[in-house]
Amino acid sequence: MKKKALSLLLCSAMTVGMLTGCGGSGDDGAANTPAADTVDEAEAPAAAEEADEAEAPAPSTDGEEVTLTVLAGQSTTDAGIEDMIDAALAEKYPNITLEWECTGWDGEFHPKMQQYMQSGLPDIIIGKAQDVNTYASQGLLGEIDATYLDRGLDAARENVTIDGKTYGLVYNALYQGVYYNKTMFAENGWEVPTTQEELQAIIDDCNAKGIVPFASHMVDTWSIGNVTMQFMMNDVFNNTPDWGDQFREGKVSFAEDQAAQTAYSYNKLIFDNTYPETFSTEQTDCDARMVLGEAAMKVSGSWSIQNFLDIDENFDFGIFPFPNQTGDSKLIFEPNIAIMTSAQTEHQDAVNCVLDVLSGDKELAVEILDFTKTASMLKDVAPTFANPSQADIDEYASKGMIVDVTLGNNQLVWGGFQEENAADIAAYLQGDISFEDCLAASDARVGSSSAQ
C-alpha cells in the first residue's frame, strides 16, 4: 500500500509539473520554477546581466561581435521577414547577429513573454501595438529613441505611448473591413453598401442568385474574435470611445447595451449567409473560394491579401467598412508589427543599430511590406505591390473614415477576453448556448478584460 501511495504521489507530482508547465518544457514553464519565483522578486536583472555577459561581450559600435535575442510574435503574414531583416542587418552591421525566436502572436507569444518576464526579456520584442499597453505598464519595455521614432508616421505613436514615453516602433499596418469581389459587384450592379439595409439587399440578391454572400472560416475562432472587434469598433466604440472602461466600472454591459448586442449579432448574419461548412473551412480554403468567385464578400483584414494575390495575382477586390446601424462606419486600421525593446538590455547600442536598420532601410521596408502585403507606417516608404483595394483605402483615408482598432484592443484585451468571447459566440452560432448566455459570459469575464 505504501508503494502504491508513493507511486501515486510521484505520478501526481509529474502531472502537476506538466500542467503548470514546469516539468521541463521550455515553452511556458519558467513562471513556476523555483528559480523563476525567486528571480521575479529580486534577482532578474542580475541573472540577465550574468547571462548576457557570458554570451555577448560588448556593444556593437566598436565592431565587436554582439548577439541579440529577438522574440517575434508574428501574424500569419509575417513568417519569413526575419530572413530579410538578417540580410539587411548583415550588410550594415555585420558584427550584430540576431537570435530569433518566432512564434504565432495569437498562440505562443504571450506565454513566451510571461516566461521571459521571470527570467529576463529578450533584447528585442516584436509584437503588436496593443502589447505596449500590456508590458510597458509593467516596466518591462525600454523607451525608443526619438531618432528612430521620427522616421515613422506620427499617427503610429499614439497608441504605443504611455505617459509621454514611446515604447514601440510601429512598422506596418493592416486594414480591416469587408473585402469584396469587384468584378462580381460590377456584374450584379451592386454598389458598396453604407447601411445595413443596403448590405441586406446585396445579401438577398446573392442568395437569390445562388451566390454565397460571405466567405468565412469560423473553424478559426480568432477570425470570429477579429470580426467582432470590427463590429464593436463601428457600433460601440464609434459612439462611446471609452466603452471598455465604462464596462469595467459597471456602467455598461453586454447584457444591457443594445449596441454591443448588435455588434455580436452581426456574427449571426455572417453565419447565416456563409458556407454551411464554415466551421470546417480553413483560411486558405476560404480565401481560395473567394478568389474563385464562390463568395461575394469576406469580413477580414489585410492578411487575406497575401492569399488572394498568391492564388490569383489578377484578382480584383476592394474593401469597405462593415456597415453599422448609423451608417457612418469607418474602415478599421490596425498597427501591426510593433518593435519593442527590453528595459534591461545590456546591448542598447546594438539594439539601436537594429532599430536604425528597421526604421532607416527603405529597401528592407519595401521588401517586408510587399511580402506581407501591408501598409507602411514609416515616412516616405510605400509598398510597391499592386493592391487592388488601395484606391478604396485612400478614399476612406481622405474622408477621415478610418479608425485605429487599438482603441478597442487596449480596452478589451485579446487574450482572456476577446478570444474567450469569440469561443462563446461560436458556441452560440452552433446552438450550444443562447444569445443571452453568450452576452452574460462576456459580462462575467469583465475581470479579464484589461491587461492592467
Added chain:
Amino acid sequence: MNKKKTMQDKMNRQYFLLIVPGMVIFTIGVILPLLLALRYSFTSWDGMTVEKESVGISNYINLWKDANFRQAWWFTIKFTIANTIVQNVFALLFAVALDSGIKAQKVYRTILFIPCLVSAVIVGFVWLKLYSNVLPELNEIFGTNINFLLFGDGKTVLRGLVIANNWQWIGYWMLIYLAGLQSVPSDLYEAAKVDGASAVQRFFNVTIPMLAPAITICVVGITTGSLKVYDLLVSSTGGGPGRASTSVIQMIYATAISGRQYGYGSAMSVTLVVILLMVAMIQVKGLKSKEVQS
C-alpha cells in the same frame, strides 16, 4: 550477523547514491512546481506581477460555478471513456489477429504502429484536412452524401476526434497486448483444448485472464492519456466549434496563460490531478485484483 548488517548498509548506501541524482532533478523539476502550483491556486496571481494576493479557497469555489470548466470536464470524460473502450477493444482484436499466425503479420504490425510515431499535432492537421478536404471529395467521386465534416459541428466533433486519436494510438497499445499474448504459455491453451473448451471459451477463460497485467497497463495508460489530451485538439479543432471540444488541459492553458489567471488556472490543474489520482487508483486497484499469475 554484524557482517550481514554491514553488507546491507553498504547496499543501502549504494542504492541511495544511485537514486540521488534522479531525486534531485525530480524534486527541482516536479515536486517544487507541484507545491508552487498548489500555493498559486490560493492566490489571484496573473502570472506577470510580483504580487500574489491570497484569495483563500475562492478559486476552488469559483470552479464549481464555472460552466465552461464543467463543460470541459464533460467533454474530457466522454473523450476518455470512448477512447478507453475503443482503443482497448480494437488493440486487443488486432493483437489477437496478428498473434494467430497470419501471413505478413510484420507488415500489418508496422502499418498499425506507424501512426503513433507521428506527432499528435501533425495528426490533428492531417485529420482536419482529411475531414475538410480529402474525404468530402469521395462524395464527389462516388456520388454519396456522407457527412465527413465531423470537426465542423459540435454534435460530431467528439466522434471525429475519437477516430483520429484511435487511428494514432491503437497500434501502440496493440503491441503491448501482442507482447502479453506471446507470453501466455501454450500449455494452458492445450489443457483447455483437452478439456473441450471452444475458441471463444479459450479466449475468455485463458487469454483474457492471462492478459490482465497488459489490460491494466493499457486501461490506465489510455485513460490518463485521454484525460490529458491537448496537442491533438490544438491543431485540429482548437477546442471548437465553440467550446464543444475544449478539454480540461486546454482550458487550464487558456485560463492560466492566455487569460492571465494563473491562480485560477492552478486551481484547475490541482483539481485535475486529484481526479487523475482517484481514477488511476480505482483502476489499478480494480484491475490488479483480476490479475492472475501463470
